[in-house]
Amino acid sequence: MFYHVKDLQFNARVSAPNPRFATLLLEQFGGPNGELKACMQYFIQAFAARKPYPDKYDLLMDIATEEISHLEIVGATIQMLLNGITGELKEVEEKSQIMELLGKQDKMDDLIHTALINPQFLVLSGGGPRLTDSQGVPWQGSYVNANSDLTVDLRSNIAAESRAKIVYENLMQFTDDPLLKETLGFLMTREIAHMEMFEAALANIQPNMPPAIRQGDPRFTNLYFNLSNGKKSYRGLWNEGLSINLKEEWQYIDDPVKYVKETKGLTKTEIKGTDRTKDSNKKIEKKLSNTRSKEIKNATNKVPMQWSESSYS
Amino acid sequence: MFYHVKDLQFNARVSAPNPRFATLLLEQFGGPNGELKACMQYFIQAFAARKPYPDKYDLLMDIATEEISHLEIVGATIQMLLNGITGELKEVEEKSQIMELLGKQDKMDDLIHTALINPQFLVLSGGGPRLTDSQGVPWQGSYVNANSDLTVDLRSNIAAESRAKIVYENLMQFTDDPLLKETLGFLMTREIAHMEMFEAALANIQPNMPPAIRQGDPRFTNLYFNLSNGKKSYRGLWNEGLSINLKEEWQYIDDPVKYVKETKGLTKTEIKGTDRTKDSNKKIEKKLSNTRSKEIKNATNKVPMQWSESSYS
Amino acid sequence: MFYHVKDLQFNARVSAPNPRFATLLLEQFGGPNGELKACMQYFIQAFAARKPYPDKYDLLMDIATEEISHLEIVGATIQMLLNGITGELKEVEEKSQIMELLGKQDKMDDLIHTALINPQFLVLSGGGPRLTDSQGVPWQGSYVNANSDLTVDLRSNIAAESRAKIVYENLMQFTDDPLLKETLGFLMTREIAHMEMFEAALANIQPNMPPAIRQGDPRFTNLYFNLSNGKKSYRGLWNEGLSINLKEEWQYIDDPVKYVKETKGLTKTEIKGTDRTKDSNKKIEKKLSNTRSKEIKNATNKVPMQWSESSYS
Amino acid sequence: MFYHVKDLQFNARVSAPNPRFATLLLEQFGGPNGELKACMQYFIQAFAARKPYPDKYDLLMDIATEEISHLEIVGATIQMLLNGITGELKEVEEKSQIMELLGKQDKMDDLIHTALINPQFLVLSGGGPRLTDSQGVPWQGSYVNANSDLTVDLRSNIAAESRAKIVYENLMQFTDDPLLKETLGFLMTREIAHMEMFEAALANIQPNMPPAIRQGDPRFTNLYFNLSNGKKSYRGLWNEGLSINLKEEWQYIDDPVKYVKETKGLTKTEIKGTDRTKDSNKKIEKKLSNTRSKEIKNATNKVPMQWSESSYS
C-alpha cells in the first residue's frame, strides 16, 4: 500500500521557464531509462522476491518507492519549465495572446520551438508533462526487465542505473540554471547510490555466475571466434589468458569458417582449457537446483494464499 | 513523495494457483484500462492542477495513490495465481520435473496451457507478472489522457473508470474462487466510487459544457446529419427536440449530400433553433478566458519557482 | 457499405501553404484524439449494437460516417498546407531547387523547419499526410475503446469528443489564416454537437450508473481514502455529503494506514451511510441481467446468421 | 465526403458461432495486411494525387471506399462468429451461466479456448471485434505506405493486395462453413481484381522504371554480389544475361571481398554491360523532372486553395 506526501523528496526549483529543456527532460520522465522505467522494474521484480527473499524484497521496494518519488520530481520540474503555456492557451480572444507573442522576439522563439519541436506540449498536453521520451514516443511496458531470478534481475538493475546516470550527466550539459542543475545532480547521484546497493545485493548471492542454475557446456564457454577481420584483430583480457569468473583459458579461433567445417558445425569440439566437465556441471546444477528451488517452494507452497503478513498490525 | 507499507490496502487472497486466470487478470495489470493506466492518468493530470486548483490536485493524488495500491493488489494476486512455476523452473536436472509433469494429467494441463497461451510467464518472466495486457501487448504511455484542463480531464477519468469497472465485471464471470472474487469485487467497487468522485468534481466546475473555453459555432452545434441509411433511420433524444446541455433544437438533415451542395459545403448554413450568436459566444469566451487564465497565471507566475510548499513542515 | 462523394462535407480552404501548421494539424489526423480514432471507435462499437439496439447503431454509424468525412477534411487541409513540396522534390537536377531555396531567406525557414521538425514530410511522405500524431508516432488500434456495453461506450465517446474539442481549441491558437480557422472552428463545433448526442443517448438508457450490470459492494462505494497529505487536505462535493448518483454519504477515512490495519485489510469494514445491502444489490443485478441479456439474446440467437436486412430493398 | 448504407456490399452470413475462427479472422480486420490497412493506404495516397492526377485519384478512392466496405464485412462476420458471448456476459448471478457452461462439455471448450487464446474477446471487448491482429497486437499507422509518387505507391499496392490475397487463401483452409467460405472467397477475389487495377494504372504511367525521377548510377545497376556461399552458388535470370527492364548485362562478382578491395570500396568501378552514362542519365532526369514537376505544380499552385470542385453542384 502506498501513501503520498505533497512535498517532494528533493526541493526541486527552477530559475525560469524553459520549454526547450522541458522537452529534453521528458527523456527521464517517459523515456526508456527514465524514472518510471526504474520504478516499475523494481516494483515488478519485487513480486517474485516477496516471500522467498524478504530482504531483497525490502531493498527492491525501498528503491522502487524512491524512484516514483523521483518521477514526481522530474514531472514537477517539467511543469515548472513549461510555466506560462497553460495560462496562455486559455486566452482565446480574436487576436490571441499567443499569436501576438509570435510577433515579439523574445518569448516567440521559445514558443515556436516548443510548438514545433514538441507540438504536443501545446496542442495535446496543454502545458503539462506527457508519458513519452524526448521525441514523443510513448513509454512502453517492454522497457521493464524482470525474470524472477535475482542473479539476473540485479544485473538488469545495475545496467539500468548506469544508463539513467549517463542520461542525467548528458542533460546537465545543456543548462546553466543552478537550481535546475542542483536537482539533476541529486537525481544523477541517486542512480550511483542505487548501483552500489544492487551490486552489494548481487555479491550477497553466491554463486551468481553464471546467473540462474544451468552451467555452460565446457566445450563452448571459453571459445573466442574472430569473426570480424581487417588490418588487425585485437587481443585483450577478453580473448587471451583466463576468463574473469570461470578462470578458463580462452581458446582463440582465428579462422572460424575453417574451424566450424572441421568440427562438423562445432559438434566435434573438444573440451580445452578448463577442468569443468559434463559431470562436474551436473553436480553443481543438482546442488543449485535443490537450494534455490527449495528456498522458493518453502516460502510459497501454502493454500489458501495470502499476500499480507498475517495480522495487519 | 511516496511511501510504502508492505501490507496491501485490501487483504488479497486466492484459494489455489490458477495460471489461466492469471493470464486473464493481466488485463488489469498492464492493459489499457488497468490500474497502472488509472494511476498514471491521475498522477500526470495532477501536475497542471497543483498550483491553481489545490483541491482538485488533492483529489487526483488521493485517487492516483489508491490506484498504485490497487496495481500492487493485482500484481500480488497474479503472483499467487502463478504460484509453483518459479520453483519448478529451478529444477533443471536431466529429466526435468516440468517435463515429468507433462506426462501427468492434472497439472500438465495448466502448464501446457500457460506455456502456450502465455508463453512469457514460463520462458520470460519465470512465473511473475509482466507489464502487458492479457495477450502480451506491453503497456503504453499513450493509454494516458491528460490535457491540462479539468473539464476535459475529469470526463476522461469518468470514462476510464467505467471501462475499468466493466473489465472487472467481466473477469468475475470466469472464477468461482470466493477469495479471488472478493478481491475483484472490492476493486470493481472502487471504480464506481471513483466515478462518483470525478462526477462530483466535474459538477463543481461551472460552466463545463462545452469543455474548455471556446463556444461552438451556432450554425453547427445542433445539426444532425443522417449519414447512414437503410430500411429505417431512427429518431431519438439525440436528434429531435432540444439538446441536453445547450437546449438548442436539433436540425435533422435528412439528405446531407443535397444539403452540403446547397449550402456550398456548409459555408452558407444559417443559424437555426438557437439563440446563441457569434457575439454572444464572444462574450462568454472573453469572460471564461479571463477567469480561467487568471486562476492559472496567478498561481504560477513567480520566479524562481519551487514546487513544494514553502516550509517543509 | 460506404460511398464517397469527391467534394468535402465542409468547404475547406487555406490562404497559403504552411508546413509548420501542417505538422501541428497531424495531431487530429493520426493522433490519439484525432478523426480516425473517433471514426474507428464508433464504427467498432456499432457492431455489437447493430441487432439489439438499432437506434443506437444508427446514431453510432451516422457519427462514424461523419468522422471519416472529417478525417478527409483534415487530410485535405494538410495536403494544401504542404503545397509545393511534392513538386519541388521532383526537381532533381545537379543544383536542386530545394537547395537553392535554402539559400534564400523566406521559404528557407519553412523548409528547414519542416525538414527537421517533421523530416518525414520531406523524405518519406514526399509532401502528403501520414497516419501519425504531430510528433511522428504512428496511429494505433489501442486508441479505440469499445466494450460492447452502451453505458460504457457512450461515456468513452463523451470523453473522446471532449478531448478532440480541446485539441482543436488549442490548434486555433496557432493560426491567423481566416480560411483555416473557419475549418477548424467547424470541426471543433461538431465535437460539441457529438457530445450532446452521446449524452442524450446515455440519458436514454436507464439505469446507467453504475455502468453495466454488477452493483458496487455497499461497504466500499462511499469510502474516501485520504492518501495524499500535506499542509491541508481538501474537502469537497467528492468526499463530503451525499454522492451524486447513488446518494450515499461519503465516509472520509482520514488515516487510511490505521483504518486498513484495524479492518484487517478492509475485510472487516462495515456498511455505513447507505441503504444498499448485499441483498438489494442482488435483486437489482438479477433484474438488470434479465433485461439486458434478453435484449441481446433475442436479437442475435438465430442460425444461420445474416448481417444485412433480409431483402436488400 | 462519405455515406453509409446499412446493408453490406456482400451478403455475409455464417452457419454457426465459432469464436476460434473469429480469432483467426481478426488478422484481416486489424492485421498488417487487413482491410483497414488497404483502405487507409489508398485513402492517404489519394490526397497527393487529387489535383495533378484526377483519374488515379478516382481509382484510389473507388478502391479505398470498397476496402472500408470490406472492413465492415469482416467486422460483421467476426461479430456473428462471436454470437452469444455478449449476452452471456450480462448474466451475472451468483452461479454464473458462463461458469455453468464450463462444466458442460460442448460449449465449454469453445469458451475456454476463446477466453485463453483471445482473452480480450471476453474480458475487454465483451464479444465484439477489436482493432488488432489475430494475436492481439493493435493496428498501426506504420502499416500504411504512401510516398506521394504513383510509380512507387502503385507498386506498394500491388504487393499489399498480394499479401491480403494469400491471407484469405490461408484462412479458407480452416473452415468448412460454406456460408463463411463464400464470403472469404468474395473478399479474396476482390484482392485479385484490385491487383489487376493497380497493375493497369502502373502500366499507364511511362516510364515507371526506375520509379520516381533519378536514374541509377550506371556503374552499379547491373552488379550482382555473390555474398552467400556454400556448396553451390546459383545462377539465374537475376544474375546472368540481360536485366528485365534496363536490359543491361549482369556483372557477376564472384568474390566480392576481393572486388571491393581492388576497386577501393567500389569507387574505382567502371561502367560495363550498359550503354547508359552519367550524361544520358542527366538528360532523362531533366526531362522527367520537368514533366512530373510541372504536372504537379500546374495543378496545385493557386492561392487561396480550395479542395472541393468550385461549384458544389
Add this chain to the structure above:
Amino acid sequence: MFYHVKDLQFNARVSAPNPRFATLLLEQFGGPNGELKACMQYFIQAFAARKPYPDKYDLLMDIATEEISHLEIVGATIQMLLNGITGELKEVEEKSQIMELLGKQDKMDDLIHTALINPQFLVLSGGGPRLTDSQGVPWQGSYVNANSDLTVDLRSNIAAESRAKIVYENLMQFTDDPLLKETLGFLMTREIAHMEMFEAALANIQPNMPPAIRQGDPRFTNLYFNLSNGKKSYRGLWNEGLSINLKEEWQYIDDPVKYVKETKGLTKTEIKGTDRTKDSNKKIEKKLSNTRSKEIKNATNKVPMQWSESSYS
C-alpha cells in the same frame, strides 16, 4: 553463418559533420523502408525457401547480406555526420564547452537544432545512431513482410525496394556534400539493381498471377465498382477493356448501391466477360496444389532434420 570485414562495401566519406542531415538519414537506418527492414525481410523470407527453392534462397541471402552491409554504411555515415558530439559531451567542467558553444554563432545553431529536433542524439545515444526513423520512432518487426510464398514475397520486395529508392532520392535533395551524395547515389542505385533481380525471379516462377494457389471467383474478378462520385468519374485501362493479366473484360458498375440491392448483396451476380468458370478454376488449383505442395514436401519431409548441408565441407 556470417562474417565481417571491417572495411565497408562502399568507401563512405563525408566532407564535414552535419547533425541535421544525420537526423534525416536515420530514416534509412531505423525507418520503415530502411536497410534493416530490407535485410530482415529477405533474411526471414529465406528460411522457408531454403530447402525447396535453393536458387531463390541464394538470391535472397545474397541480397540480405548486401543490405546489412548497407546498414553498416548508413550507420557509419551517421556516425561521421555526428562527429564531435561524443567528445564534447565528455567535457563536463563547471562551465561546459557545450554551453560555451551555445554562445557562439556557428556551431551553436547545429547543436541547438540537433538537441531539440533529435534530442536523443545528445541526451540518449550520446552522438551515435539509434534504431529509429528520422522522428525517433523505434524500428519494428512489423515492417517485415514474409509469407512463405515466393509469388507474394517477391512482390513485397519489389515494392519495398521502390520505396527505399525514393527515400534516397528525396534525401539527395537535402545535401550538397559531394562525398555524401556519392554514397547516397550508390545506395539508391543498388535498390534499383535489387528491383531488377526480384522482378526477374518473379518472372521465373509461372504462373504467378494470381499469387499463391487459389483462383479468383469468376463472378468477381472483373467487376469495377464506381464508389467515389463527383463531377466526373474517370475511365482507364483499369476499368475498361481487358484486364492486364487475366484478360477479362472489365464490368463497370456505375451505380453500386443499386447493383448490390438487385444482386441480393452480390450473391446473384452472374459470370460475365470471362471464360473462366468454377470448374476451370478447380482444375488449375488442383494442378498448382500438386506441384507446389510436392516441391515443398519433397524437400522438407525427412526426420530428424538438419539445416546445414550434410558434410560441412
Add this chain to the structure above:
Amino acid sequence: MFYHVKDLQFNARVSAPNPRFATLLLEQFGGPNGELKACMQYFIQAFAARKPYPDKYDLLMDIATEEISHLEIVGATIQMLLNGITGELKEVEEKSQIMELLGKQDKMDDLIHTALINPQFLVLSGGGPRLTDSQGVPWQGSYVNANSDLTVDLRSNIAAESRAKIVYENLMQFTDDPLLKETLGFLMTREIAHMEMFEAALANIQPNMPPAIRQGDPRFTNLYFNLSNGKKSYRGLWNEGLSINLKEEWQYIDDPVKYVKETKGLTKTEIKGTDRTKDSNKKIEKKLSNTRSKEIKNATNKVPMQWSESSYS
C-alpha cells in the same frame, strides 16, 4: 561488410516437427532478449567505438557477428519445428487436407493449438518464423541500448546476456528432444562466454565506477532511504557498512519523511561517511574529462572523414 556461408555456425537439428515449441522459441528470435536484440545492440554500440577504441570495436563486432549467426540458427530451428505447415497450406482442394487432419486425433492437436495459440504461423507467415516474441509482439528498436560510453554499454551487455541466458535455460525445461536440446545448450553457453568477455572488457577500463565522467554528489551517494515499511525492515550489505565500490559508509535514513522535512527537501543534508568533497570530485572530473574527451577527439577530428581504413588492402 558482411559475408554469409550457407552452413550454420552450429549444426542445428531437430528430431521432429513441434509447432508448440516453435512458438516458445520465437522468444529468442524476435523477443526483447533474443538474438536480434543482441546483434543490433553490439553492432550499434560499435559505431561510436570504432575510431577511439579499436580493440573494443573489434570485440563488439566479433560478438555482433556471432549473434546474427545465432539468429540464423534460431530461425532455422523454428523453420524445422514448423515443418509440414507450408506444404499443407498449398493443398487447397474442396475438402482440404488440413480440415481432414482436424478430424484425426494426432496431428490435429498440434495444428489446432498452433492455429489458435500462434495464429500467424498459419494464416500470416504460412509456416515460417516471424520477427515477434512468443506472444506475437513485433521486435522493437527500443530493445537496443547504446549510449556511446563503454562503461555504460558494457554493463548493458552483461545484463542483456544474463537475461538471454535465463531464457534459454527456461526453454530447455520444455523439450526432451536431444537434438534440439543440444542446440539450445550451445546457444545458452555462448551467452555465458559473452558475459565473460564483456566483464573482462569492462574491467579493462579504469576507473569505471561511477560510469561516464561525473562523480556523485558526496551528500547523496551513501544515503539509504527506508521507504517501505512493515513488520521488519531488513539490513544488509546494501545499507550498512561500506559501499562496495566507493567504500563509503551507508547512512540509513529510518524515517525519510521526517528527514526530508528537517533537511528542507534534502538541501540541508551534510556530507557524512565519506572523504569525498565537491572539490575532490571536480579534480577527478577534470582529469577524466581530459582523458576521455581527448581519446575521442584525437581519433575523430579529421575532415573529410572516411570510415574504412585508408588503403582497402
